Amino acid sequence: MSVRSILIRNGRLIDPAARLDEAADVLLKEGRVAAIDGAGKIKERADTVIDARGLVVTPGFIDLHVHLREPGQAHKETIASGTAAAAAGGFTSVCAMPNTAPVNDSIEITRWMQAPERGAVVNVFPIAAATRGSQGKELTDFAALHRAGAVAVTDDGKPILDNSVMKQALLAAAHLRIPVIQHAEDTRLTVNSPLNQGPFAFRMGLRGQPPEAEGRIVERDVALARETNAHLHVAHISTAAALEAVRNAKRHGVRVTCEVAPHHFSFIDSDIGEYNTNYKMNPPLRSEADREAMLAGLVDGTIDAIATDHAPHAAFEKDVEFERAAYGITGLEVALGLAITRLHRAHDVSLRHIVALLSANPARIAGLPHRGTLAKGSYADVTIFDPAKKWTYDVSQTKSRSRNAPYDGMTFHGKVTHTIVGGTVVYQGK
C-alpha cells in the first residue's frame, strides 16, 4: 500500500551515520525523511502512524552481496522473489551479483535488472561483471556500466586471478570512484574441494580448500590497491589470514573494505555434519579459529559490513552428492537474527555497531548517497525491528523461491517488524 506520509513514533532511533541513538520520532513524506525529532514532538499529521514502542528504528539495511539469479535462472530465484525475501529480512536495498545467465557484463542486462517490470520490492543496485563473461581476461566497459546503474564491478563466483587484469580493473574503477569487489579464491588450490581443508574434511573423505587460497589473493589485491590507490572490497571474507591482511592494509591507509557473511561468524566446517549440503557454500565454513577471527574483526572494525551472499538453489541442485551440490545458501531473512543472536547477545556487539554494519557502512562502500542514514532529506528507506523478539525460522514460509538454508527450525533473537522502501511499507512482520 502506497501512502504519502508515515510517522514512526516512540521508537529507539539508531542512525550511526548521524551518530544518533535515542528516543525519537521519524516522519517520512514523499519518499524522503521529512523530519526527525524527540518523542512526541512532531505534530504534523501523517497518513499512517507506526507505533514503534520497544522497537528499534534504523536506516534501511543494505546487502552488498545477493544473487537474484535473473536473468536466466528463475527456477532458483527471481528479482521479485529475491527482493521479497530481502524485505522480510529488513533489507531496503540489495546489490545484485552479475553471475547470472548470461553474465551481467552489459548495459542491457544492467538496465533490464532495474526495470520496473522485474517487480522488485526493494531497491536493486546491480554490480556488473569486471570482465567479459567473468572470464577474467578482458575488462568490461566500467564507465558505461556505471552510467547504466552498476555500483561496483566483480567477477563474483570466480576470482580475477590474473595480476595485470586485476590491476587494470582497479585503475579503471578508481577513475570512476567505484569499488572492485573481489571473490578471493586462488582456484588453482581449490580444485574439487567442496569445503575447508582441515581435520573435518579429512575425516569425511573430502578434499579441502586450504585457507591460503583466500589469503594469498587478498594479500596480492591489497598490494595492487595500494599501488593503484583504488578501492578494493573483499567479498565474503572467511579466514583469519585474509582478515589480517585487510587489517594491516587499513593500518597503512590502503582503501580496502571487506564484508562477512552471517554464516561465517556463526558456523564452522564441522557443522556440515553428515554431508548436509545446506552448509555448503563458497568460501566454505572454516575452522573455529577463523570464526573467532571474524568475530574479532567485527568487534575491532576491520570488517566493514555484513552481507548475506544470499545464494538460492533449487532442491535438485542441492539434494545430491556433497561434491556435486551447488555452492551457496539463502540468507536474507535471517541476517538480522544471526547478527543479534550471535553478535549482540553472545559477544556484546552493540546494536548501533550492528546497524552500521548493515546500513551506513554498506551505503558508503557501494556509494549510495542519501541511503544508510535517516538524516533529514535521505531516502525514506527504514527498517524497524524488535531486538528482543524470539522467533523460529520456518523455511517453508520463505519468500525466496529456494529453500537451501540450514536455518530451518533455528531460533533467533531480533525480528524485523517493518521494512519501508521509499516511504512505502513493503514488509510487515508479525
Next chain:
Amino acid sequence: MKKNARGSLLAIEPLTQAQITVYLKMARRMDPTRPKPLLKNKRVVLLFYESSTRTRTSFEFAAKALGATTTLISASASSIEKGESLIDTGLTAQALGADAIIIRHPSSGAPYVLARHLNVPIINAGDGMHAHPSQALLDAVTMLDHFRTLKGLRVLITGDILHSRVARSNVQLLTKFGAKVTLCGPKSLLPELAEKLAPGLKLVRDFDEALRGIEVIMMLRVQKERLQGLDIDARDYVSHYQLTMDRVRLAAKNAIVMHPGPIIRGMEITDEAADCPQSVILEQVRNGVRTRMAILAHHVGGKR
C-alpha cells in the same frame, strides 16, 4: 536423519563398541556353506557406481546365502549413464521393491543422500575416500581369528591413507576398541591432519621404525585413480614403503599381513610378502562373505 538412519550402515564412526560387537559376533556364527533363509523373499539391490571385485561379489554371495534375490545396477549399464540423479535411482530401486540397497559410490557421503530420502536400509559398500564399514568389520573379524582381543593390539596401516576409506573405517573401529594404531606413509599420502582422525593415533614416517613390535601389518594400495595430479615416484615409494620379507621380519613374530585388495604386486607389497605364511589376505576375502551375511542379517533379515 530420517527414520531409517538406524536401519542403515553408513559408517563405523557413529557406532558404539557394543553395536560393533553385535556384527562381529554374528559374523563368526555365519557360514557361507550353510545357507540360512534369513532373507527369504527379500530383494537386495547392489547399486555400484564404482568398480569392485571383492565387495560386490561377497555382498552378492552373502545375500544369496541368506536366501535373498539380488540384482546389480551399475553406473555404466543403467539410466545413471543417461543422467539420472542418485536420489531418483534410489527411489526407482525402492519402487521396484528393493528391501535394501547396497551402494558403492566414488563420492564421499553419497550413501547419506539415499539414507535421507529412502525408507529401506542403505548399506555403504564404500563411498569415495570416506568409509568402508563392511571392510573394517571383516578386518576386525580376521584379526580376532588370530588375536584374542583388539584391545592393545598393535596395528600398523601403511600407504595411501589420504585416499583410503578402508584406513578411515579401520582407524575408527580399532581405536574404539583400544587398539594401538600407527599410520605410516609419505607426507603426500599421509598428511599430518590424519593424526586427528581419532584419539590416540600415532603417525610414523619411517616404515622400518614403525614396524617394530607390530602385530597387524595392514598394507594399502596407492589409489592411482584418485591422485588428481599428485605425482608419486614409484621407485622412491617402493624403496620406502614396500612390504618385503625383510620388513615383515621387523614386526612381531606372530604378526599377520593384511591388505584390503586389490593388491598391486611389486608396488606396495612383494610377491613373497603377499604370499608368505603370515599373509591373511585371502582369509580377509573369505571373511568378507560371512561378515556381510551378518550385516545383511542384522539390517535386512528377521522381524522388521
